[in-house]
Structure formats: C-alpha cells, structure tokens
Amino acid sequence: xxxxxxxxxxxxxxxxxxxxxxxxxxxxxxxxxxxxxxxxxxxxxxxxxxxxxxxxxxxxxxxxxxxxxxxxxxxxxxxxxxxxxxxxxxxxxxxxxxxxxxxxxxxxxxxxxxxxxxxxxxxxxxxxxxxxxxxxxxxxxxxxxxxxxxxxxxxxxxxxxxxxxxxxxxxxxxxxxxxxxxxxxxxxxxxxxxxxxxxxxxxxxxxxxxxxxxxxxxxxxxxxxxxxxxxxxxxxxxxxxxxxxxxxxxxxxxxxxxxxxxxxxxxxxxxxxxxxxxxxxxxxxxxxxxxxxxxxxxxxxxxxx
Numbered sequence: 001x002x003x004x005x006x007x008x009x010x011x012x013x014x015x016x017x018x019x020x021x022x023x024x025x026x027x028x029x030x031x032x033x034x035x036x037x038x039x040x041x042x043x044x045x046x047x048x049x050x051x052x053x054x055x056x057x058x059x060x061x062x063x064x065x066x067x068x069x070x071x072x073x074x075x076x077x078x079x080x081x082x083x084x085x086x087x088x089x090x091x092x093x094x095x096x097x098x099x100x101x102x103x104x105x106x107x108x109x110x111x112x113x114x115x116x117x118x119x120x121x122x123x124x125x126x127x128x129x130x131x132x133x134x135x136x137x138x139x140x141x142x143x144x145x146x147x148x149x150x151x152x153x154x155x156x157x158x159x160x161x162x163x164x165x166x167x168x169x170x171x172x173x174x175x176x177x178x179x180x181x182x183x184x185x186x187x188x189x190x191x192x193x194x195x196x197x198x199x200x201x202x203x204x205x206x207x208x209x210x211x212x213x214x215x216x217x218x219x220x221x222x223x224x225x226x227x228x229x230x231x232x233x234x235x236x237x238x239x240x241x242x243x244x245x246x247x248x249x250x251x252x253x254x255x256x257x258x259x260x261x262x263x264x265x266x267x268x269x270x271x272x273x274x275x276x277x278x279x280x281x282x283x284x285x286x287x288x289x290x291x292x293x294x295x296x297x298x299x300x301x302x303x304x305x
Contacts, residue, residue, distance in 0.1 A: 002048045002141055005083045010057040011091025013118035013129040024057050036130050060091025065204035085112045085140030092117040092170050096162040100298040103148040103159035105199040107186050115150045119170040160295050188289040193303050209304040221252035224259045230304040232263045235293045240268030244279040253283040266296040
C-alpha cells in the first residue's frame, strides 16, 4: 500500500465558480481532486491510501510569509509519518515562490514532495489539474528521487529552477537543466544564507523584507528613506545589464549604501560582459550566481527574516 499525504491549500485546483467569480471551495468540495483521481484511475488508486490536511485555504495571489510558515510547519509535522510522498495542491499564481522556498528549506528530505495546480477549475473541460495530480501520484509510486518538484503539463520541474510566469500565461518555464547541478545550486544558496545547514527552525516574516525591482527603460527608483526593506533584489535585462549610465540609478545605489541596504543582482551570467557592467563593483552591487529570480527572491526573504 502506497501512503500519500495530500496537503490542500486552495488555489484554482481547490476552487469553483458561481458564474461571476472563482472562489475556494466549500468543505463539501475540498477533496474533489482526490475523488476525481479515484474515479478516473480506479485501478491505480486501489493500492493508495490518501491522507489529507489543510494548513490554510486561500487563492494563491493572497500568499504571504504567514501562509508559507503554516505550510512549513505542516510539512515538518508529517515528514516522519511513513509517507511514500507528499502532494501539495496550490494556486498557479504564486506556485513558483512556494516551490522555491520549500526547495531551499527542505533540500535534504528523503521523500518526494510534489506541488500541483490547475489552469482552470476542475469542472472545466480545459483544466489540467487532474492530469497534474495523476502525474504527481505516478512519480511518487515510481520511487524516484526525493526533493521538491512541481508536476505541470506532463513535466516534472525542480522547485528551485522555475522562472516567473510570462504575462497572460499559466505555462511554466525553468532555467536550462544543465545550468547548475542541484548540489552546486544549494551550495551557492547556503553560502548566501551564511552557510545555514539546518532550516528546521526557519520562519519567514509575514511580509517580505526584500524590495524587488525589475529593469525597465527610464525607470524611477523608490525613496529608501521611508522603506522597510532590508535588502534589494534587482533583476537585470537578459544580457545581465542595468542602466549604469543613468544618474538616477547611480544615485539610487549610493542612497542604498547610505541606508546600509545591500543591493543584489540576478540575471548576470559568467561570460564576456558589456561595458555597462564594469561599474557594478564600484556601485556595491552583489552579484548572485546563476539562479532563478524567483529562487533569489525567496532566498533573500529567508535570509533577511
């Protein structure tokens, strides 16, 4: 008998529509994904025992540190209960952020944890939620590698390599598979996190202490005299560049130094660089190793919590 814990957190996969809005399901529909799986895959489901728990129920756009902490606590309470694996149902909007946080904090787990979501409510014939759930179950039953993964559209993604969504699209994208081994990536992450090795006591602040800025032409920068940010993450253009020719940008970097707020940059690769990047060191910018911006953001949220 395969024992699988299903952690329900809401999201579209745990929602229905009243014809006007999508909202999380009532108690009577919370277990719909498991019921649908048992009906559609009755032969495969015969030797599976599903347990469930619900640390919270939200639409995932409302995610913050408080909810991530509840999920971390729920996982810690259940990791040693002889489960073959764990499935977490989650909304698509913030799926990558939770996956990255769990990928860092539970980097040494001995079972697979798979996150699943759905592009439409389960009643909609276009929904991929049941297929994603079935893929997660199959992965757990196969006895493959432990770790944090996302099962989506016939692909198993590493929780640490996912990129932000493209506008208007639920499709998932990841860094190239050969960009960095898991061990190398975790080494770099732990180094940034002051060589943490035990994350069992980690708790995120309710709201992120990280100001996230993405490079766009002609942008203005926040007034750091009134910010609660403890760090700044800047996502460069695809070539690893920022507008170092801009007086506004250089002044912003100097103000950050004045307020003792470190600026980290993500998106710069180890290759021949453009002239504009030669000022990074003088401006006090801290370049992160090649890493997903999502993972970089969650790593710094953990660090400065």
